[in-house]
Amino acid sequence: MPSSFATNMRFKFPILALFLEILIxxxxxxxxxxxxxxxxxxxxxxxxxxxxxxxxxLYPMFQDVHVMIFIGFGFLMTFLKKYSFSSVxxxxxxxxxxxxxxxxxxxxxxxxxxKIEIDILKMINADFSTATVLISFGAVLGKTSPVQxxxxxxxxxxxxxxxxxxVAVVLRANDVGASMIIHAFGAYFGLAVxxxxxxxxxxxxxxxxxxxYHSDLFAMIGTIFLWMFWPSFxxxxxxxxxxxxxxxxxxxxxxxxxxxxxxxxxSFVEHKGKLDMVHIQNATLxxxxxxxxxxxxxxxPFGAMLIGLVAGIISTVGFKFLxxxxxxxxxxxxxxxxxxxxxxxxxxxxxxxxxxxAMGASNGGSYEMQAAALASxxxxxxxxxxxxxxxxxxxxxxxxxxxNCYDDSIYWEVPEEEEENEEGLAHGEHSNNKAEx
Numbered sequence: 001m002p003s004s005f006a007t008n009m010r011f012k013f014p015i016l017a018l019f020l021e022i023l024i025x026x027x028x029x030x031x032x033x034x035x036x037x038x039x040x041x042x043x044x045x046x047x048x049x050x051x052x053x054x055x056x057x058l059y060p061m062f063q064d065v066h067v068m069i070f071i072g073f074g075f076l077m078t079f080l081k082k083y084s085f086s087s088v089x090x091x092x093x094x095x096x097x098x099x100x101x102x103x104x105x106x107x108x109x110x111x112x113x114x115k116i117e118i119d120i121l122k123m124i125n126a127d128f129s130t131a132t133v134l135i136s137f138g139a140v141l142g143k144t145s146p147v148q149x150x151x152x153x154x155x156x157x158x159x160x161x162x163x164x165x166x167v168a169v170v171l172r173a174n175d176v177g178a179s180m181i182i183h184a185f186g187a188y189f190g191l192a193v194x195x196x197x198x199x200x201x202x203x204x205x206x207x208x209x210x211x212x213y214h215s216d217l218f219a220m221i222g223t224i225f226l227w228m229f230w231p232s233f234x235x236x237x238x239x240x241x242x243x244x245x246x247x248x249x250x251x252x253x254x255x256x257x258x259x260x261x262x263x264x265x266x267s268f269v270e271h272k273g274k275l276d277m278v279h280i281q282n283a284t285l286x287x288x289x290x291x292x293x294x295x296x297x298x299x300x301p302f303g304a305m306l307i308g309l310v311a312g313i314i315s316t317v318g319f320k321f322l323x324x325x326x327x328x329x330x331x332x333x334x335x336x337x338x339x340x341x342x343x344x345x346x347x348x349x350x351x352x353x354x355x356x357x358a359m360g361a362s363n364g365g366s367y368e369m370q371a372a373a374l375a376s377x378x379x380x381x382x383x384x385x386x387x388x389x390x391x392x393x394x395x396x397x398x399x400x401x402x403x404n405c406y407d408d409s410i411y412w413e414v415p416e417e418e419e420e421n422e423e424g425l426a427h428g429e430h431s432n433n434k435a436e437x
Contacts, residue, residue, distance in 0.1 A: 007398045024100045033115045058120045064232030065127045069095050073134040075222030081212040085408040095130045098153050102129030105161040124236045132160045136190030138336030142406035145398040159384035173373035174365045177234030177292025179349025180377040187343030189385035196389025198331040201402035208406035216277045223281045230288035234295040247295040254308030258287025261312030269320045282341045283315035289345035293353030297361040311345045350374035
């Protein structure tokens with residue numbers, strides 16, 4: 001095995017993981033506190049009541065977002081037949097590390113007397129920051145080591161926090177459901193990393209890259225969880241009252257229209273009109289991505305449904321026709337098709353936001369700033385992802401060789417009976433092939 005593929009993690013992974021966690025704990029000790037630091041007892045009591053009420057109100061939405069991050073994203077990526085441990089397990093690791101780091105790098109922009117005061121909105125936003133990493137994870141799924149992914153998490157969330165501050169505070173753009181700052185950003189960051197980590201040896205595919213019946217079924221569990229809770233994702237940080245109400249309603253109808261469109265186009269583009277499970281697992285969610293930017297705007301339920309319809313169509317067409325072009329012409333091996341689920345629908349969401357603001361559907365903002373926010377999110381993601389990709393290419397991070405890609409056994413203890421079953425199936429297929437005339 002080439003020296004560049006030193007995959008043993010006995011020391012490098014524990015050392016890096018514990019170093020990062022200890023560093024974060026130290027930074028939390030210095031900078032992070034509970035909400036409310038006033039010495040005025042009367043003012044403190046008033047602040048405590050407001051904080052408690054807001055926490056109780058938003059905690060159910062926080063739970064919904066938490067389920068999406070840890071179950072939805074994790075199970076959505078279990079479609080690979082021999083990579084489910086990594087899909088769910090590494091997803092959990094990256095999310096747990098990322099939410100801690102997200103609290104810090106997002107909170108540094110909003111210090112209160114030198115402290116990051118934890119409230120429910122900061123916890124929700126920390127989860128949002130991890131979503132960008134999990135989207136990018138999908139682009140490099142099966143081709144990277146846990147050590148590489150830990151480094152990518154720290155770097156990406158740092159760059160994400162910079163872009164988020166630029167979009168939300170400097171440009172004052174509207175992006176309540178984060179079509180631009182999470183979905184488009186996460187997709188193009190991941191695609192840039194995938195481009196730099198391109199593997200010529202995987203140009204013609206890999207034996208483990210496909211799915212089996214039960215792996216696709218597990219992935220569909222992730223889809224259902226994401227689909228059900230997406231209205232909470234898009235409305236969690238919206239202003240209370242009418243804006244939050246519209247965000248839930250618009251997302252609800254956009255997702256519904258998207259499902260019908262995805263099923264219809266999947267049947268249309270596939271042989272003999274059959275449905276493709278890859279399309280159903282992914283393109284049915286594109287409506288939630290695309291309606292995010294203008295989720296809380298007065299676009300009407302019909303406007304939300306139109307966005308969902310278009311998102312379902314372009315996402316399904318992307319999986320069928322565009323992914324092979326990205327792989328063959330641009331050397332971007334996008335394992336989970338994040339360009340189709342998050343990239344293009346994220347851009348669609350950004351464009352919808354520009355149009356909606358220009359038509360007066362929002363109480364504030366300008367379409368120029370909306371356009372600048374979209375351009376910022378995509379360009380910063382590509383630059384940040386490219387730099388991160390070059391860092392991850394260093395040969396010390398234990399990346400898997402081509403023959404061991406998409407295989408849990410290189411980084412996980414895999415149950416013996418599973419290995420025996422796979423060997424038995426392989427032997428059976430070999431015997432059947434020999435028996436054929």
